[in-house]
Amino acid sequence: MKVREVLGDDPEIVLADKRYDLIHTILETTLVRGAKKWALSDMLDKVFLHKYLGIPVFLALAWAMFRFAFDVSAPFMEIIGLFFGLLAEASRGIPNEVLASFLSDGIFGGLGFILTFIPLIFFLFLTIAILEDSGYLARVAFIMDRVMFKLGLHGRSFIPMLLGFGCNVPAMMATRSIESEKDRLITLLVNPFVSCSARLPVYILIAGAFFGSMASTAIWSMYFLGIVLAMLLALLLRKTVLRGEPTPFIMELPLYKAPTFHGSVIHMWERGVQFLKKAGTYLLVGAIILWFLSSFPWGVAQESVELSYTGQIGHALEPIFRPFGFDWRIVSSLIFGFMAKEIVVEALGIIYAVEGGEAIAGALVADYSPLIGFTLMAFTLLYVPCLATVGTMRKESGSWKWTIFQVVLSLVLAYVIGLAITGIGVMLGYA
Amino acid sequence: MRFNKNVGTAIGAYSFFIGTTYTVFGLLEILIGWGDFVGIGASLIPPIELAGINLVPPDVFGGIMLIIIGAVYLIGVRQQARGDREGLSFLLVGSLLAAVFFGVFTAIMLANGLGYMFQFEDWLDWTWLDDLRPGIWLFPLALPGAYLALTKKEWRE
Incomplete structure (x- = not known):
């Protein structure tokens, strides 16, 4: 000072x-x-940093990125899905009923289903690595600064926001580079609304089930919704509880360079491997807990999952979510999703007790409308961030008050946006 | 810095042609896909076919992306026609974007080919013509522009 x-x-x-x-x-x-001399970097910057073209070109490249990751990974996901389907089928033959159920429904049906998303996550990280290595992502921070400054965010906030597409935990840690306490706190509070890769399996499952050829666009719309809401919230926070002007943003832009295959693959691996680690820890524990709650009381739960502990929890909270058309299955999945967002998908796999994305998608289409599917995607994007993110929020903000505020804010926002989507959808005749 | 005005006019005309072509096919993708997008089912215009091959898919967002590519080309036309070397940037980036979308759509076609090769359920009825779209077959038009913008170094001096 x-x-x-x-x-x-x-x-x-x-x-x-x-x-x-x-x-x-x-x-x-x-x-x-x-x-x-009019260098190549100057030529590219003339358009990429253009006042009117800069943002549309960024949105077009982002759309191409998701389209590539989603569509190209599809056959590879099918191969992994078939592999776990075979393992689940084989494990059903184990004489011990509990062990057979644990392996087929809990491990291969639940955790195995999540692992089918590995190609998608790796392809998405590959495209991000290519954009980053080329020097383009630094330009995106620059063109977004104009918008972010107007919305009360610091230009440096864009880097944590970008990292948030991978995982909100390192993204929130990256806010340490923001000097102003208010700028940093606003970035921390809105960062969890940036769609991390953990939400992607939920989007893929729901969008694939309900939106067919429009699936990648539906997914893209979730990323777009997250960014827009994060920015509007930042503006709201700046005008209310965290009043003041954001500090100016200065950065030196690197020269463009052609990304190398080797470099991009290494970057992809460094980020993608985090998902594999998560699968071996959080998601495995989640699958075991979920299987237990969905399979016990033993004997009763085998007649119908609705009678299991999971069903009881879902039924108890179902009235709160009734306006969205969510039933006990979705409600239970969302509750377990607090551990890690991928568990929403894992839970649906275990609750429906079917293997493979297509079987789960088919079950969802039979039970819900596309409007409910879209609302579920938006709700998953917005409702409480995962356990690890809440912990990071507490550590980085150094305050329980702001951590609780963030959790309550996200719950309220998820509910309000869910109601808005449902209301608009019903008005347009999509119910 | 300026270059020969005749060359500039020729480049401007070329950019105008490609920009308009991308924009028109982008609009067609939107019009054909609009019915599906808003849930009314029927498309606003009939499908465009050549020898039984569907040339323009119903894809509202894909259409918007083609319009963005078209806009990049079109915005540079005036500067190019004036012989202003900065106008070449729009030609280069327009072609770069066209190449990115060509690459993405071609990769999707190859991946779908893999699904068909393994005879997975979702790919049983797939043919490579299903994935042939303006983002792929318009790209050769963009190649000369990218080549000129990159190789004619004297235009940048």
Whole structure:
């Protein structure tokens, strides 16, 4: 604060000004100017940083990224799904009924189903790595800064927001580079609304089941919804509880370069392997708990999952979600999804006791309308972030007050947006 | 910095042609896909076929993306016609975007081919013509522009 008072401006701006003054002075005495060359980076920046074209071009590239990841991974997901289907089928033959159910429904049906999303997650990370390695993502931060500044966010907030597409936990840690406490807190509060890769399996399942050829667009719309809501919330927070102006954003843009196959694959692997680690820990524990709650009391639960502990929990909370058309199955899945969002899909697999994406998708289509499916996607995007994210929020904000505020805010927002989607859908005749 | 005005006019005309073509086919994708998109079923215009091959898929968002590519080309036309070298940027990035979408749609076609090869249930009725779309067959038009923008270094000096 003192440095700012002495300098009369943001220290970063003063430093940057001084640095460029020095460069200018040195160049004036040493450089003999020739005709200025119009370099390739200048040519690309002319359009990528264009006042009107910059954002549409970014949205087009983002759409291409999702279309590529979603459609190209489909046959590979099928192969993994068939593999786990065979394992589940084989394990049903085990004489011990409990063990057979545990392996076929809990491990191969639940956890195995989640693992079918590996190709999709790796392809998505590959496209992000290519954009990052090319130098384009830094430009996206730059073009988004104009919008973000107007909405009360700091330009540096865009990097954590981008990281949030992978996982909100490292994204929230990345907010440490934001100096202003208010800027940082706003970024922390809105970051969980950026759609992380854990939500992707839910989108894929629901969108694939209900929206056919429009599936990738439906998924893209969730990412778009998350970004828009995050920005609007930032604006709201800036105008209310965290009043003030965001500090200016200064960054030096790197030159463009052609991404290498080797480099992009390494980046993809570094991020993708986090999902594999999660599958071996959180998701495995989740699958075991879910299987237990859905299979016991033993004997009764085998007649109908509705009579299991999972069914009882779902039924108890179902009235709250009745306006959206969610029944006990969806409600139970959402509750378990608090551990990790992928568990929503795992839970649906275990509750329906069917193997493979197609079987689960078929069961969903039989029980729910596309409107309910879309509302479920939006609800999954917005309702309480996962356990790890809540823990990170507490650690990074250093406050239980803001952590609880974030959880309550996300629940309220999920409910309001869910009601809005349902209401608009019913009005348009999609019920 | 400027280059030969005749060359500029030719480049401008070329960009105008490609930009308009991408925009028109983008609009067609939207019009054909609009019925499905809003749930009324029927498309606003009949399908466009050539020798029984459906040339334009019903895809509202795919159409919007083609319009964005078209807009990049079209916005650079005036500068190119004036002989302003900065106009070449739009030609280059337009072609780059066209190449990205060509790559994505071709990769999707290959992946679907893999599904068909393994005879997975969802791919039993697939043919490669199902994935042939303007993003693929318009791309050759964009190639000369990208080639010129990248190789004619004298235009950038």
